[in-house]
Amino acid sequence: MLEEKIAAVQAKINEALAHRKEEKITGNTVTILAVTKNHPPEIVTEALQAGLTHIGENRVQEAMHKQEVLPPGGTWHLIGHLQTNKAKHAVEHFALIESADSAKILEHIDKAAAGLGKVQDVLLQINEAGEEQKSGFAPDDFRAVIPTLSSYPHIRVRGVMVIAQATDHVEETRPVFAAGYRDFVYLKQQLQREDVDILSMGMTHDYWIAVEEGANEIRVGSALFGARDYSLKF
Numbered sequence: 001m002l003e004e005k006i007a008a009v010q011a012k013i014n015e016a017l018a019h020r021k022e023e024k025i026t027g028n029t030v031t032i033l034a035v036t037k038n039h040p041p042e043i044v045t046e047a048l049q050a051g052l053t054h055i056g057e058n059r060v061q062e063a064m065h066k067q068e069v070l071p072p073g074g075t076w077h078l079i080g081h082l083q084t085n086k087a088k089h090a091v092e093h094f095a096l097i098e099s100a101d102s103a104k105i106l107e108h109i110d111k112a113a114a115g116l117g118k119v120q121d122v123l124l125q126i127n128e129a130g131e132e133q134k135s136g137f138a139p140d141d142f143r144a145v146i147p148t149l150s151s152y153p154h155i156r157v158r159g160v161m162v163i164a165q166a167t168d169h170v171e172e173t174r175p176v177f178a179a180g181y182r183d184f185v186y187l188k189q190q191l192q193r194e195d196v197d198i199l200s201m202g203m204t205h206d207y208w209i210a211v212e213e214g215a216n217e218i219r220v221g222s223a224l225f226g227a228r229d230y231s232l233k234f
């Protein structure tokens with residue numbers, strides 16, 4: 001039962017919140033983003049019926065298909081790398097783009113949002129572990145881009161997204177999440193806005209560590225919906 005799985009995730013979140021060694025500026029409430037990628041559209045309906053409100057997809061095309069066949073509902077987050085030629089569709093179909101990972105994509109998102117008369121909420125994705133194959137701003141580039149954000153009037157940066165490295169020793173992710181928290185604090189101090197308020201870190205195999213280190217959004221797929229079906233084509 002999905003309800004039971006959600007309750008188990010929530011219990012583990014609560015435990016992690018209780019284990020925090022210090023108060024975090026990200027607060028004591030954690031949003032569960034239901035990651036529905038590589039599952040059929042009906043999974044989104046089930047998630048919404050079970051009380052989840054935020055839906056995560058990592059491909060624009062797949063999300064568009066699901067939105068087309070489903071009744072309206074849910075707050076959709078893009079969590080996968082965005083190509084510049086898909087910026088317009090992403091702005092049309094997502095409330096939050098979590099995977100803004102370069103100055104170039106910020107430019108394209110800003111232009112697309114201007115064309116659609118929208119102010120697009122985004123997170124800056126940071127590649128904290130410096131992994132070659134992973135997208136995201138290098139920590140130095142993240143700091144360098146902050147003073148330029150005011151040149152994108154149709155973008156509202158809401159915070160930071162971090163993906164930890166895959167590892168058999170989950171404790172190894174802790175320094176990466178701690179760095180994500182420090183970068184979130186820095187961003188908030190630099191921008192001086194109340195609505196810099198989202199720190200998205202942690203997935204099925206490491207979300208409790210992310211919460212201990214300050215995450216207030218976790219992105220969970222397998223823990224809720226089981227294994228993904230990579231043969232599904234959208």
Ligand SMILES: *Cc1c(COP(=O)(O)O)cnc(C)c1O
Nearest residue numbers: 035058079203204219220221222
């Ligand atoms: C797929 C994905 C997730 C969810 O992964 P699980 O391990 O199934 O929880 C979270 N974040 C991103 C960026 C993803 O691509």
